[in-house]
Amino acid sequence: MIQAVLFDLDGTLADTAPDLGYALxxxxxxxxxxxxxxxxxxxxxSHGTRGLFEIGFGLTPEDARFDPMREEYLELYTANLCRFTQLFPGMAALLKALEERNVHxxxxxxxxxxxxxxxxxxLGLIKRAASIISGDTCLHPKPHPEPLLCAAREIGVAPQTCLYVGDAERDIEAARAAGMPALIADYGYLGAAxxxxxxxxxxRIDTPLGILTFLE
Incomplete structure (x- = not known):
């Protein structure tokens, strides 16, 4: 029985691409x-500055320009963090439904x-979330399972009772390593490759509300 649902942020919980692209x-x-x-x-x-700089400037982390360009980009993104970002359609209704069912x-x-x-x-969500684990909260980011296991501990539930939802391969890899069932957000930032x-x-789900089917 699923007691908690954990979401990736970019491309799963919220459509952040417009602001990431605006800063780029x-x-x-x-x-x-x-x-x-x-x-x-x-x-x-969904691939961070590594992916954005690949398409934006043809840069890789091995390039000498990568780090200074990354700092410049992050300053621009900080100033435009929530200019256009919104929850994906159906996500607000899903979060309300989870809370009504007492699902963390x-x-x-x-x-x-x-x-x-x-x-x-x-976005008005920080006080509603039972756990928020960022890329620098734990020693290892995804695809390592540590962040997902940390969230389960923080909520107080067993990993196998958590459902993880993401739109990138590393999300599913992390969930599998953590012993969590996982769903792919097809509405997210999947690429042609x-x-x-x-x-x-x-x-796989086409809309956030598709998650409710997996809780029944």
Missing amino acids: NLQRERHGLAPLAQETIRPYA WGVVTNKPARFTNPLLEQ DRPETWGAQG
């Missing part, structure tokens, strides 16, 4: 480059806490 285009403008279409940026939004919910993301907490505050059918999740 501001940075491109600073460097004399034309803006990219949001549709081009969107599939990279929380967030486990690789996003650093300096962004996670202010963003959830602006992703093969979610091979990730080993218990199911």
Whole structure:
């Protein structure tokens, strides 16, 4: 029986791609480059600055410019953290339904806490979440299982009674390693090269409310 539902943040709980892309285009403008279409940026939004810089500047972490460019980008993103970001359609209704059923919910993301907490505050969720685990809360981020296990401990439930929902392969890998059932958010930021059918999740959902089917 599922006692808690844990969500990835970017591409699962909230549609953060518009602000991630907005900051990337501001940075491109600073460097004399034309803006990219949001549709081009969107599939990279779940992969952090590594993915965004791949599409935005053709940079990898091995490039000497990567770290200073990353700092510049993060400053721009901090200033535009919740300009366009919204919960995915159906997510607000889902969270209400979970709370009415006394099912705990929380967030486990690789996003650093300096962004996670202010963003959830602006979305009106920080006091409602039973656990918030960011990318720098634990020693290891996803795909290591530690963040998911930490959330389960914080909520006070066994890992096998938690359902984890994410839109990236590392999300499902982390859930499997933690002994948690997992669902793939098909409405998230899946890219053309992703093969979610091979990730080993218990199911896939087209809308957040699809999660309720797995709780019955």
